[in-house]
Amino acid sequence: DGGITQSPKYLFRKEGQNVTLSCEQNLNHDAMYWYRQDPGQGLRLIYYSQIVNDFQKGDIAEGYSVSREKKESFPLTVTSAQKNPTAFYLCASSGYRGLSYEQYFGPGTRLTVT
């Protein structure tokens, strides 16, 4: 089955530690995205990538880093510089299949930093 996987589902870290969230897709989509969602809020774009080895900052990139070494993978690192890292993180990918545009989201990773 095609889809997006994020791991882990829940992640707990101590303040001051970097942590990397995984996102993998087998949909052959070119574009991938990371969003952050805080309780009762909409999604805010952290980083996005249109092609391998290229990525762009979104609206709230400070304190985060990404890489896109493979088309299938777009890991997000939450660094110790991120002031309020506790949030729900969603990865997405998008692309055209024929004339149809698709976008799919992963199930999310809930990060808690104490």
Added chain:
Amino acid sequence: SQQGEEDPQALSIQEGENATMNCSYKTSINNLQWYRQNSGRGLVHLILIRSNEREKHSGRLRVTLDTSKKSSSLLITASRAADTASYFCATVASGGYQKVTFGTGTKLQVIP
């Protein structure tokens, strides 16, 4: 600020009634999409409407787009308790990158 702003922020209706949510945006778009999110879960893509389309249907969903007013509406007809969720609009800007920007969402509660 968010590209898309949904209105109302929250909506509570009885099962069987129709639910209408609105979305306004600021810049030129390639397309506009609506998503659904159940509490604490990922988002599910509901429907996409292109900038040259005015109306689109999918089952009990009806989406309209008015590019002159930079607004869209999502109508859910004959609502069910299972429709209870948050609904987000998202826009893909014209040109270049497929940057998808989300609004703040409408929280819909359908009372059985």
